[in-house]
Amino acid sequence: MDDDTPDEVIAELKSRPIGGWGVAQIAAGTGLAVYAMWAGILQPGFRKVPLKLQVPYIPASRAQVQNVMTLLRGRQGGLVDLGSGDGRIVLEAHQHGFIPAVGYELNPWLVRLARFYAWRAGHHGKVSYRREDLWKVDLTKCKNVTVFLAPSVLSLLQEKLEAELPDDALVVAGRFPFPDWKPCIIEGHGVDRAWAYSVQEQRQHTVNKNNLTATESFTVN
Ligand SMILES: C[S@@+](CC[C@H](N)C(=O)[O-])C[C@H]1O[C@@H](n2cnc3c(N)ncnc32)[C@H](O)[C@@H]1O
Incomplete structure (x- = not known):
């Protein structure tokens, strides 16, 4: 031994x-x-999402949520938070009168947590948290959209939003602005800043930009 x-x-x-x-x-x-x-x-639930499109969970601060709500003032109808985390923006939006308020989130733990917070706040059944990939959500009927995502995905998301949202939709981005869009209002400072974008204006900017590019290439040739 x-x-x-x-x-x-x-x-x-x-x-x-x-x-x-x-x-x-x-x-x-x-x-x-x-x-x-x-x-x-x-990151459970993210196995089918390409690595470059994966965004980690970093919850919005109280000030960020307030800035988003300020930018949404006067708006009505439903609201969608793309990548809703623990559901804080959806819950706040519901409390500000947005119906339906829906969050799309791939992480099942966060979806459960969001439902628990909604239940604890007495709003169970009034807000909706869906475990779905935000890239596959049909946005054609959404009037108000919020996003707290990473700069690496915002360029691609711009294209999806511009292709699908109705003209009268408003998009509010927190923490990072969209790279090519022009905000109509900005609220807050530093990391708490949030940007609001009118979809109709973005479409007009894109048309103008494309016309300018076409004219320039015509002049050069
Ligand atoms: C920065 S956190 C923001 C959470 C929440 N909106 C907030 O402000 O507190 C981004 C969230 O998006 C989720 N997410 C990332 N990619 C996603 C996708 N393709 N589909 C659904 N959710 C996604 C992440 O799991 C994460 O919870």
Whole structure:
């Protein structure tokens, strides 16, 4: 029987060279553990979403939510929050009279948490949290849209919003502005800033921009 003490075993392990194969095994094991944590706990439901379109959960601050509500003042109808997290914007929007107020979120834990918060606030059944990929949501009937997403996805999202939303829709972006759109109102300062965009105006800007590009290329040729 081997009667080495734990100290002796550790000393022997320390004295053994790890070697290339050992390093590869440690790296693979660590990578697998990090991936399991990312896929299972932090970003479950995101396996089918391309990596460059994945946005981590960073909840809006109280000031950010207030700025969004200020920009939505005077608006009516339904509201959709794309990537709704724990549902705070949807809940606040419902309390400001937006009906229906709907959140789309891929992370099932956050969807459950949002439903719990709605129930705790006495609004169970009045707000809706759907576990759906925001890129697949049909936005053709949405009048008010809020987004707190990462700069890496805003360019692509601009195209989807401009292609699908009705002319009288208003889009409010928090934390980061859309790269090519011109806001009609800006509220707040620094990280709490939020931008409101009229879809009709964006379409007009796009038409003007395309006309200008066409004229320029015609002049050059
Ligand atoms: C920065 S957080 C904002 C959460 C919330 N709107 C707020 O302001 O507190 C972005 C959220 O979008 C979700 N998300 C990212 N990509 C998504 C997708 N393709 N479909 C649905 N939700 C998505 C993330 O899980 C995350 O909860």
